[in-house]
Amino acid sequence: GAVVSQHPSWVICKSGTSVKIECRSLDFQATTMFWYRQFPKQSLMLMATSNEGSKATYEQGVEKDKFLINHASLTLSTLTVTSAHPEDSSFYICSARAPTDSGNTIYFGEGSWLTVV
Amino acid sequence: AQSVTQLGSHVSVSEGALVLLRCNYSSSVPPYLFWYVQYPNQGLQLLLKYTTGATLVKGINGFEAEFKKSETSFHLTKPSAHMSDAAEYFCAVSPNQAGTALIFGKGTTLSVSS
Numbered sequence: 001g002a003v004v005s006q007h008p009s010w011v012i013c014k015s016g017t018s019v020k021i022e023c024r025s026l027d028f029q030a031t032t033m034f035w036y037r038q039f040p041k042q043s044l045m046l047m048a049t050s051n052e053g054s055k056a057t058y059e060q061g062v063e064k065d066k067f068l069i070n071h072a073s074l075t076l077s078t079l080t081v082t083s084a085h086p087e088d089s090s091f092y093i094c095s096a097r098a099p100t101d102s103g104n105t106i107y108f109g110e111g112s113w114l115t116v117v
Numbered sequence: 118a119q120s121v122t123q124l125g126s127h128v129s130v131s132e133g134a135l136v137l138l139r140c141n142y143s144s145s146v147p148p149y150l151f152w153y154v155q156y157p158n159q160g161l162q163l164l165l166k167y168t169t170g171a172t173l174v175k176g177i178n179g180f181e182a183e184f185k186k187s188e189t190s191f192h193l194t195k196p197s198a199h200m201s202d203a204a205e206y207f208c209a210v211s212p213n214q215a216g217t218a219l220i221f222g223k224g225t226t227l228s229v230s231s
Contacts, residue, residue: 006160034218043207043223044161093160095219106211106219108153108161 002028002098006109013084013116020080021112023094029074030096034106035067038091047092050077084116119144119210123222131230136180136195138225140208143189150191151209151219152182161207167191178202203229 003026013019023033031052036044048058048069056069066088068080077096081088093111124139142148149168153161165176172184182193191208205226209219 004160044221046218046220049218095161105151105163105166107163110160111158113158 002096002107004030004094004096004107004109006092006094006112008112009110010113011115013114015085015116016083018080018082019084019114020078021092021094021114023077023079023096023109025075025096025098025107028096028098030077030098031074033071033077033094033096035069035077035079036093036095038093038111040091044093047079081114084114086116089114089116119148119212119220121208121210121220121222123206123208123225125225126223127226127228129228129230130198132200133197136193136198136202136227138193138206138208138227140182140191140193140222141189142191142208142210144210144212146212148210148212150182150184151211152176152180152191152193153207153209154178155205155207155224157204164193164206198227198229200229200231203227 005024007022033050035047038044047062048056050056050069050071052071058064071077095106095108097106120143122141151166152164155161164180165174167174167184175181180195205224207224208222211217211219
């Protein structure tokens with residue numbers, strides 16, 4: 001299947017700083033990528049839909065000024081957590097739809113653990 | 118709006134036993150349905166999906182699921198559990214249109230004992 005890669009896998013940052021997570025589609029071009037957040041032992045919550053060349057669409061309750069999403073190319077979307085606080089600590093997962101797939105199959109990255117201390 | 122309900126947050130089976138993970142969905146339009154597996158500290162891996170056509174879908178690792186429209190269900194089964202099947206399983210739904218996000222159920226933890 002299609003490959004989606006995230007970097008970094010693990011990151012620790014100090015409270016008040018910003019951290020960027022990258023999501024790349026390695027073997028296909030993704031016009032749309034999705035960012036999810038997952039708390040331990042819980043399900044995935046959709047944060048935003050990232051469209052190449054346009055502004056991201058955020059889900060209700062997600063602070064767009066805090067979680068900056070940029071989709072500058074067809075293979076890269078980034079999530080920047082600004083002014084991070086301990087409550088932002090979570091597992092962040094990106095995903096992308098392979099355009100050749102007719103069934104809306106979405107492939108997921110490996111995820112990125114963010115710990116804010 | 119679409120939603121997914123996974124019945125049973127935790128299922129325990131013995132190695133070699135039948136695995137049955139339940140998923141019911143709610144959708145006002147014909148859905149696409151998916152099952153994903155997540156191993157600890159990893160992303161999600163697609164097990165199988167239903168879009169159109171045959172309602173019995175076969176996936177990887179011996180798993181299969183059957184789409185039953187009348188019951189709005191998409192239960193995941195495997196005839197014989199292996200220890201390596203122990204993981205978190207998520208059922209997901211999306212509208213039958215490209216580019217839309219998946220909506221996930223809360224997940225079911227599968228434990229396999231020897």
